[in-house]
Structure formats: structure tokens, C-alpha cells
Amino acid sequence: MIEAISLCKRYGVFTAVDDLSFQVEPGQVLGFLGPNGAGKSTTMKMLTGFLTPTSGTARIQGHDILDDSLAARRCLGYLPEGAPCYGEMSVSEFLRFVARARGLDGAAVSGAVGAAMERLNLGGVVHQPIETLSKGFKRRVGLAQALLHDPDVLILDEPTDGLDPNQKHEVRRLIQDMSGDKIIVISTHILEEVEAVCNRVMIIAGGRLLADDTPAALVARSRYHNAVTVVLDNPESAASVLSELPQVSRAEIRDGALTVFPAGEGLFGAVTGAVEANGWSVRELRLENGRFDEVFRTITQGETRGEAA
């Protein structure tokens, strides 16, 4: 379990993380979501023991990050932002170093390195210097390094940043495979990533926690939740007809698509009924689930106060 207790980090007058408290239970994949400079990385750096909090503390599996830093660090695997690695070392040399630094020795080193390389498909580049690898491979080396010792807690700072769509998909699948009974914390500013892999989301901006919920519940906060969008030839006249329906609160036309917002239950049935009754030729008709980007903007707007590290 991760428990953060009033974590604060200040740089002079600038507050990067402001009184952040939360708990993460095993089995949760928590996404830290926020604009750039929101304090996501700073929070992760404090949890992993790299930065000392200005005040507050955190416990990783019961070990205090200030009083018992080494024990806390033993429980976790960490992928720093940008996945830094020692570029001059080969993949196997680097992973063997991390395994030994994690306290493994002898056959356990080879076992752990072999398993991690297999899991991340690094077999073809074992003896290549890391600096000669592509970005996707480097990221995989960084991930291999983080999960080498099969930690209970994985903290991954922007694990898919800068990867192409296939590589992103691969990394997300890997995170899903690993979830099980581990605690996984990822940070990202890619909204669909949260929907794809996380079962809990914390939205952070200006160093403060603004929302903490499941992705589905957050999406349901969208004003588009349960709205109906229709694409047809004459949206203006359709809009005036649909606005008369008791189930419709408002109608909006954007890029030729007409969206009607619900005033109560049964909007979709009412709209399809109106389409049939008027004989409109409809090219597209869909029930909106909600728009994450719109929720994100609503929650974070006005909360970003300058750029943080």
C-alpha cells in the first residue's frame, strides 16, 4: 500500500506539490493526470525517495520514505521520466548492474535479467550498447530495469511519452498484464491512456489534488454524458424540431453535427422517434459516453499556476 500524508514540496516561493494526501491499494492502477508542471513528476520523485518533501511524508508498504528510505525503495520499481539509462553499457550489463544493486546475486541475477528481457522482448539486443537503440527499445530497457526484481509497487513516470502508437499499445498491454495484485502508479497527460489502463484517476494541477475517481465516473461528469449526436443534411431545422422535445435541454451544432443534451431519461429513444417521424436521412447517430478531454479541461482550468519542474 502507498500512503501519502500531506506531501508538500516548495522551491522558494513556488509550491510544486501542495498538501497531497492519498492511499493506493494493491490491484489499483492509478493514473496521475494533469497538465505539464502540475506536480506529477515531483510527487513521484518524492515517493521514490529521490526528492525530500518540504513537509509531510509517505509510506510504501508500511516503510516511511524518510525514516526507512532504503526499505521503502526496495519495495518499488521506478521508471524516471524519459527512461534514463547508462548509454555506454550494453542492455545485459545495465540490467545486471541494476539487479546487483537491488541486492540479487549469483544465479538470481541471471534469472531476473533473463526473465525481464523475455518479458520485454529484449532478446535481440542483449549485447548492444543502450545508446545505439531506438527510443522504443530504450523505453523497454527502462521498464525492464523497473520490474526486474518483481516489485510490489511500480511507479512509472510517463511510460509511453514519445513512443509511436504501436509501441504505446505494447507498453499499455504490458502494464495491464502486470496489474494483478501490484500497485501501479503511472503519470501521463495522454487522456486515452488513462481510460485504457487505469482503474483509478487522480487529476492534479498546480500541485493540488482536484479529482480522484474511476475513469468511468470522471467521464460521466462530462456534459456530453448521455447526449446524442446526429449527422444529417439540414441540422438547423432538425435542431429546432428536437429542441421542442421534453427530453432535450439544449441543441448545439458543431462542424455540421447536431448534438442534443439530455433533460432527463430516454433521450436516445426520443431522438430516434423524431428521426423516423420526420423522415430525415441520417448519416450518423450516436449516444455520447462523455468526453474525457472536456472533463479534464473543466477540472484543471484556472488551476495551472505557471510551470513546475
Add this chain to the structure above:
Amino acid sequence: MNATLTVMRRELTGYFATPVAYVFIVIFLVMTGVFTFYLGGFYERGIADLDPFFRFHPWLYLFLVPAIAMRLWAEERRAGTIELLLTLPLSLPQAVVGKFLAAWLFLGVCLVLTFPTWITVNYLGSPDNGAILAAYIGSWLMAGGMLAIGSCMSALTRNQVIAFILSVVACFVFLLSGLPVIMDLFTGWAPQVLVDAIAGLSFLAHFADISRGVIDLRDLVYFVLVIAFWLVANVILLDARKGE
């Protein structure tokens, strides 16, 4: 201890995985040769000892040791690997000492590789090999002192050039602290005790003692304390500034 050795091993493989180690060894050997045989007048003196060889070591180290030390922490900062290293379950002193030991061992290897000079002097005459061994030990200790200074300076910045210049200046002050160029800054206003203390900090004086062939406990303690002091400073500075 294990963690320290793990860090040391990684650092050493890092040296030899790049041309850094080989370039440094070649330059070190060529420079010692030039200093010994041309500037030192090894043959002209007609004395079977390695004084012309050791006499230039402080000046050689003044530039070569900071060149090795500058990358120790500045490079970790620049590449971001410092975040990886310091979130592994090892303590800050273990990381600092591990990296220092790697660089110090490497300098020791460079020194050992100067053995043809030692063979030459034994072929030409019969030198006091005990004194030569003492001088080698003294030279290695002095290299360690400068390395500890350089490692500390390297922890201050992500820029290797700045780290290099800071270390050269700091090593220069330590090297010359017995000579008028530094002492004139203090005599006249500082109390005599302080002036004597500063004069006693000179690398040159302590190295000269040892290279005469006498390993005095005081000289050993001096170098060990210098190394310890700068490594402790290194740990403190790194802890305060690692996130920057």
C-alpha cells in the same frame, strides 16, 4: 559494502566501454614520459632514482585528475541517470564512495602502467626500490585527494566544463597552499595558527615527504583526512542539490 562495490564495478565498466579510459591512459603515459625524460633530465642527472618522474606528478594531476573527476556526477545529472542511481536501494555515501573508488582504482592502474620507467632505472643502476614504492603510494594518495576534490565539485553542476575548472582551481589552491602565492593572501592579517594550518594543508609538502621514501603516519593521516573531508562534503552537497 556490496552496494559500494556494485557501483564501483559499473563505473569501471563505463570507463572501459568508451574511449575515455584508453585516451586517458595513453595521454598519461606519454606525458609522464615527456616530463621524466625531457624536462626532468632523467639521463643527464646520472642518478639512479625516479625523482624526475615523481617531481612532475602534482602538475600532471592538476589537469588530468579533474579531467577524470569532472564526469563523476555532472554526467549523471546531465543524462538524468542520477535519478535512477539514487532511487536504487543504496545509500548516498555508498554511491559516492563507489564512484570515487572506481576513479581512484583507475588512476592506480595508470600509475602501475608506468612500470617501464621503473624497469629502466633498475636496468641502468640500482635505485632504492623501497623509496620508489613509497613515492608511488604517495603519488596515488595525492591523486586520491585531488579526485575527492574533483568529485565534490562535479556534484555541484551538470556542466562538465564548469566542474573541471572548479576542480583545477581548488586543487591548485591545495597544491600550493605552502607557497607564497597562497600564503601572502593570509600572512599579515590572519592569526599565526591559521597561517600555519593553511601552510600544513599543502599537497606538495606532504607528497615531497613521502617521495623521499619516508612514509610518515602524519602524511598518511593527512591524505586520508583530505579524501574523507571532500567525500563527506560531496555527500552533503549531493543530498542538498540532487533534485536541481
